[in-house]
Structures are given as structure tokens and as C-alpha cells.
Amino acid sequence: MTAGTSRTARRADVDPRPARAVPYDLVREVLVVCGVVLVLVLALSAVFSSPDDPPTTIRSFAQQSPLVFLHTALGDLDGSGEIASYGPPYNQGDHAVQYLGPVSLQKLAGVTIPINTAQDFVLGPLQPLATVEPPVAAALDRFNAASPAQRKAWEAAYGTALDAAVSSGATSLQAPAAAGPVGPMLAGLLEEAQVGSLDGLLLTSSRFYATDYTKPLLFLQGAAMHNRASALNFLGTQWGMMNETGSYPGQAWLWLYTFWYQVPAIATSPNGDAIVWAIMAVLTLLLVLVPWLPGINRLPGRLGVYRWIWRDWYREHPVGPPGGTFGPAGPPGGGPRAGP
Amino acid sequence: MSTNLTARLRARLVAALPPEQLLPDSQPEYVRSYVYVFGAMTLASFILLIASGVVLALFGPGWWHASPVGHFFNSIHFWSVQAFFFFMVLHLWAQFFMAAWRGGRRITWLTGAVTFVVSIGAAFTGYLSQQNFDSQWIAVQGKDAMNAIGIGAYFNLLNFGQMYTFHVFLLPVAVAGLTTLHLLQVRRRGVVPPIPPRELGR
Amino acid sequence: MVGPTSGEARTIGSRVSHYVHYGIFLISVPNLIVIGAMVAVFVLALVLRLPRHGRGA
Structure with a gap:
């Protein structure tokens, strides 16, 4: 067409033959397309609505699974x-620290959201x-x-009694005397949790205002949410x-990211998340740089x-011997050049 | 040339993108396939995303859980994002199969691909802003990946306030800006011409 | 195997989609429909002819 074509016509990677300009209405096309999508x-919204499964609360967790709650609290x-x-970034532990080779970006970033779970x-x-x-x-x-x-001795005695209660199928726990103050403490915490x-x-x-759910979510992140x-x-x-949740499509565009977690070596690696990030960083870069990749x-x-x-276009603009066309049959050997 | 900076800037802009090229009323005859429409479909979905998002933002993040009208606007937002990625991926497939980076259009591809990546982040923060079980689970699952590469403290998925502002302001602005850049490049360079038959190639 | 995912989520009040499980692949039917529709729409867009724009000029 205009400047774009003339500027690039000399390049070998685009069809150099002049193209006729045909009438076109950009605004009309955009309006029609907006109408169709609307x-x-x-229609999809009216027919299928959208998913909204209520959150898990510490209260519902403590009411439904009091012994699992006590296990989490212990x-x-x-x-x-x-x-x-x-x-x-929560503390100086090493349970969830991940490495890429010898480097742990996680440790380099340091403890920035300090969490002392006992306190x-x-x-x-x-x-x-x-x-x-x-x-x-x-x-x-x-x-x-x-x-x-x-403290360790009390906690250990409480843990033993809790395990026994869980395996016996009990729904509540009578803490033993050997658990000392841990019994009334965790019973009190359960009571607080169950009333919300x-x-x-x-x-x-x-604080009065709250927008940061780091602590309640970290409390719930284990068994409380896992089963659900x-x-x-x-x-x-x-x-x-x-x-x-429900019968709805999800973030299907994350298919490649989530695919890597199906690879057993990555799924079981303690550095799995870091490995997947590294792979996806490289693949994303490749996608962005496709035009430059020989x-x-x-x-x-x-x-x-x-x-x-x-x-x-190819049918109306044949090349080669008279009568011959460049079409779906194409030249042997994979067709025309695709670019520089 | 004039020493008036405004005049010089205007001259450069008009030379780079004359009005008839910015809003064309004709196009080359080889543009004759429905695959060209996927880009416009993506744009339409994005417009609908912004419109439904503005309504949801007007009433605040808790509205749609309690109000049927709010839930309907959430549904529009939900299906808009599905449509947005649906058509954006089809657009990407089409541009790949056309090798649309040819003829000096590599930056057009680059901005499009970056828009795709940033859009994934915008959608992700949206899922985190829903205030339901999805958000909770995505937050606690995703935090390990964020922490593993050392950004968990600066992009804390468990911090609703942070994720919400990313979702309703920072990332939509980024996607809108990148989309604008992408569209201006498409208008400037024009639609990619066909791949030359081998007999015509060098 | 195609079947409803059993169990716990239902007791908490979540509806659970049907899933298709084949080897390492596990995909919900809604996601499968969306991906299938993408392929179908792309093929249709290739095959169908776009009418000439004649109204705009």
C-alpha cells in the first residue's frame, strides 16, 4: 500500500509485486467487531455466569477440622x-529455600516480611x-x-496426645497433664478461631485498616487449604x-507454565519453582525474539x-511459466523463502 | 528547518504516521482473510475488559460477591478475559504463520509479544483480586514461585492491597500503553505483504 | 478416563468440573472446549472467505 510497502518492497522477504488498494473502512470494522464480541x-455471562467459591476462613477451618487446626497451631x-x-522472605529457615545451581535469589533477597510463627x-x-x-x-x-x-517437652507430650487422638478418630482432644500450659493455650487458640x-x-x-492478608494466608496455607x-x-x-472452581475454563494460557510441574524431575525437585521460572524466562525471551531467531x-x-x-493473491498473481501458478501445490522443497 | 521544537515534533510525527495511514480507508488487495480480524477481536475484548472493570472498580472489590448486578458485571469481566486471551492467542498464531515480522516489522512483533506477557500478569493479579477461594489458593501456591526467585517481598501475592492496585491500575495502564504502541506500529508499517514465491525471492 | 472428580470439594460446597485424564495430561472439560474452539475458529478463519470490503470508500 502506501509508505509501508514502498519502503519494504526492496526487501527480499516480502512479495515485491505491487498490490492494488481496495476500499476498506477501519472504523466500521472495529465497530462491527466490538459489537460481535459484546x-x-x-451471552456467555447471561448463560454461564461466573465462578465464586467462598474463601476458606480460619473459623471454618477450626470448626470443621479442630484436630487439624490444633496440629497446624502446634x-x-x-x-x-x-x-x-x-x-x-519470612525467616532464616531453610525449609523452602530454592537454588539455581549455586545461587539462591531467595536468600539474596533476604528476610523482608519477618514472620515468627510462634509469636x-x-x-x-x-x-x-x-x-x-x-x-x-x-x-x-x-x-x-x-x-x-x-517447652519442647510440653509440646512433644501434646503432639503425642494429638497424634493418638487423630488416629483413634476422635474429634476433640483432652490434653494430658504432661503437656503443661500448651494444653490450655492451644485450647484457647482453638476457641478464638472457632468464634472467628x-x-x-x-x-x-x-492497625485499624487492613489490606495485607499475608499472616492469615500463611496460617491457612497448609492442610487447611490443601485438601480442598x-x-x-x-x-x-x-x-x-x-x-x-465449578465448570468454568481457567487460566488456560498458563498451560506451558503448569506443564513443567508435570515433569517428575521438576515436580519432585526442591528447586522446582526456580527451575520452572528459569525455563519460562528463556522461552518467553525466545517468543519475544522470534523475528531474530535464525x-x-x-x-x-x-x-x-x-x-x-x-x-x-497467489492465484491472481501467478509467477513462473505461463499458466503456472503458485498455489497450495507450491514448489518442491518446502516452498518459498520465508524471510531473511 | 524551523527552530520551533513543537513544529519539528509535529512534522516528524506527521511524516512517520500521516493521517491517511493512521486511519486508512483502503488497504492492499491481499488482505482478504478472516485471520486478520483476530487482532481487532482482541482489541474489542480489551475494551470490554476495561469497561466492565471500570464498573467493578466504581463499586469496590466486595460489591460483586453480594449484588446480583455486581455478579453479572463480574461475569462480563470473566468472559471478557477469556475472550481476550482466546483472540490474542489466535492473533499470535496468525501472525506467526504469516511471518508478520517481515519487511521491517520485527518491533511490531516484539511489542505484541511483550503485551501478551504483561497481559498474563494483569490477568493473574485479577485472579488474586477476586476475594474468593481461587484467590487464596493462587496466592499461597504462587508465593513459593515468587519467593524462589527473590521477588516475593516486592510482589507479595498475599498482600491483597498490593495485588489489587497492580490489577486495577499499574498493569492495565501497561497493557493499554503497549497496545497503543503496537497499533501505531501496525498502522505505520502497514499490514504485512505476502511471503514471496520462491521464484521472486533473492 | 472421564468422570467427575470425587469427594471433598463437594462437601465444602464447591462444584467440581468433569476432567479428562490421559497419561500425564489432566484437563477440565471447559478448558478442553475452549482450546478446541480456538483450533476450530482458526481453521474456519483460514477456510472461509472474507467478503470484499466495498462499503467503506
Whole structure:
């Protein structure tokens, strides 16, 4: 057409033959297309609506699975929980630290959102309850005054009793005397959770306004959400990033990202996330740089789909011996040149 | 040439993109396939995304959970994003099969591909802004990947306020800006001409 | 195998889509429909003829 064609006609990678200009209405096309998409989207919205599964709350978790709640809280208290030993950016643990070769970007970034699970998830939230329930206050005082070894012993006794209760199918736990103050403390935390206070206590701490859900989500991120997510095929090893609640399409465009988690060596690697990021960074760069990649930038010429797209042009502008056409039959050897 | 900077800038802009090229009323005869329409379909979906997003933003992030009207606008937003990626990927396929980077159009491809990548981030933060189980799970799952490469503290998926502002402001502005750049390049360079038959190639 | 995903999500109140499971591939029927539609629309766009624009000039 205009400047674009004349500027590029000398290049060998575009068809140099002059093309007729035919009437066209850009604005009309955009308006028609907007109308079509609007009708399509309105119809889909009216017929299928959209998914909205309610969130898991600490309250619903504590009410439905009190023993799993106690197990989570004990792990936060005694340091055996996932977040307690997670590592940066939350703390100095190494449970979830990932490496790419010898380098850990995670460790380089450092601890920027400090989380002490015992203090932030158990001891701190018990303070409001302790002001109205003297037994909880006494238990907290006793726990805080005890030696680390004594605390470990109480926590271990509580853990043993909890495991026994879980395997016996019980729905509640009578903490043994050997668990010392840990029994009334975790019973108090469960009580706070079941009435819904813990959701708020983890969210706001000392502030009034809240927009940061880091703490409540880190509290819930283990068993509380895992079972529900697994049943929805949301896990990484279930192509979970593509999936959606209800009968709805999900983020299907993440197919390649989530694909890598189906590769056993990556799925089981402690550095899986870092490896997938590295692979996707390279592949994304390749996508962006396709025009500059030798071989790839000529691939469309070999694939030949373009012969369908421009079939009228090739038919109306034959080349070669009179009567011969350049068409779907094409020249042997993979067709015309696809670019420089 | 004039020393008036405004005049010089205007002259350069008009030379780079004359009005008849910016809003053409004719096009080369080889533009004769429905695959050319996928780009416009993507743009239409994006316009609808912005429009439904503006309505959702006017009433705040909690509105659509409680109001049937709000839920309907959420549905429009949800299906718009499905349509947006649907047509954007078809557009990408078509441009790939046409080798549309030929004839000095490599930067056009580059801006399009970058727009695709940024759009994935925009959609991702949208899923995080829904305030439902999806958002919770995507946040706690995704945080490990963000943390693994050291950006978890600066792009904290568990921080609703941060994700919401990324979704309703920063990333839509980025996608809109990149799209504008992409469209201006398409208008400037024109639609890619056919691949030359081998007999005509050098 | 095609079948509803069983279990826990239902008890929490989530509806669960049907999934197709083949080897390492696990995909929900809605996603499969979307991807199938993409391929179909692309092929149709290649095969069908765009009418000449004649109204605009």
C-alpha cells in the first residue's frame, strides 16, 4: 500500500509485486467487531455466569477440622510447621529455600516480611483472650517463663496426645497433664478461631485498616487449604494453574507454565519453582525474539499455512511459466523463502 | 528547518504516521482473510475488559460477591478475559504463520509479544483480586514461585492491597500503553505483504 | 478416563468440573472446549472467505 510497502518492497522477504488498494473502512470494522464480541460476552455471562467459591476462613477451618487446626497451631508453636522454618522472605529457615545451581535469589533477597510463627500465630493472638480468661493468662505466663527444653517437652507430650487422638478418630482432644500450659493455650487458640476472632487478629495486629492478608494466608496455607484444593484439581501436579472452581475454563494460557510441574524431575525437585521460572524466562525471551531467531523466523515459510491466508493473491498473481501458478501445490522443497 | 521544537515534533510525527495511514480507508488487495480480524477481536475484548472493570472498580472489590448486578458485571469481566486471551492467542498464531515480522516489522512483533506477557500478569493479579477461594489458593501456591526467585517481598501475592492496585491500575495502564504502541506500529508499517514465491525471492 | 472428580470439594460446597485424564495430561472439560474452539475458529478463519470490503470508500 502506501509508505509501508514502498519502503519494504526492496526487501527480499516480502512479495515485491505491487498490490492494488481496495476500499476498506477501519472504523466500521472495529465497530462491527466490538459489537460481535459484546454480544458473545453478554451471552456467555447471561448463560454461564461466573465462578465464586467462598474463601476458606480460619473459623471454618477450626470448626470443621479442630484436630487439624490444633496440629497446624502446634507446628507454628514448636517450629515444626512449614512456615516456621520456611526461610526468606519470612525467616532464616531453610525449609523452602530454592537454588539455581549455586545461587539462591531467595536468600539474596533476604528476610523482608519477618514472620515468627510462634509469636505471630499463637502467643500474640492469645493475649486478648488472656485478658478475659485467667487460666489462659496463667498458662501463657508459665510457658513464657519456662526453659526452651521444658517447652519442647510440653509440646512433644501434646503432639503425642494429638497424634493418638487423630488416629483413634476422635474429634476433640483432652490434653494430658504432661503437656503443661500448651494444653490450655492451644485450647484457647482453638476457641478464638472457632468464634472467628483469630481471622481478625491475624489480619489487623495493631492497625485499624487492613489490606495485607499475608499472616492469615500463611496460617491457612497448609492442610487447611490443601485438601480442598486437591479435590478441585488445583495442585501443581494436577495442572492446577489452568483450573477453575465449578465448570468454568481457567487460566488456560498458563498451560506451558503448569506443564513443567508435570515433569517428575521438576515436580519432585526442591528447586522446582526456580527451575520452572528459569525455563519460562528463556522461552518467553525466545517468543519475544522470534523475528531474530535464525531458522525459527523462516519456519512459517516451511509450514505453508500462509498459502491459505493469501491463496487469492497467489492465484491472481501467478509467477513462473505461463499458466503456472503458485498455489497450495507450491514448489518442491518446502516452498518459498520465508524471510531473511 | 524551523527552530520551533513543537513544529519539528509535529512534522516528524506527521511524516512517520500521516493521517491517511493512521486511519486508512483502503488497504492492499491481499488482505482478504478472516485471520486478520483476530487482532481487532482482541482489541474489542480489551475494551470490554476495561469497561466492565471500570464498573467493578466504581463499586469496590466486595460489591460483586453480594449484588446480583455486581455478579453479572463480574461475569462480563470473566468472559471478557477469556475472550481476550482466546483472540490474542489466535492473533499470535496468525501472525506467526504469516511471518508478520517481515519487511521491517520485527518491533511490531516484539511489542505484541511483550503485551501478551504483561497481559498474563494483569490477568493473574485479577485472579488474586477476586476475594474468593481461587484467590487464596493462587496466592499461597504462587508465593513459593515468587519467593524462589527473590521477588516475593516486592510482589507479595498475599498482600491483597498490593495485588489489587497492580490489577486495577499499574498493569492495565501497561497493557493499554503497549497496545497503543503496537497499533501505531501496525498502522505505520502497514499490514504485512505476502511471503514471496520462491521464484521472486533473492 | 472421564468422570467427575470425587469427594471433598463437594462437601465444602464447591462444584467440581468433569476432567479428562490421559497419561500425564489432566484437563477440565471447559478448558478442553475452549482450546478446541480456538483450533476450530482458526481453521474456519483460514477456510472461509472474507467478503470484499466495498462499503467503506
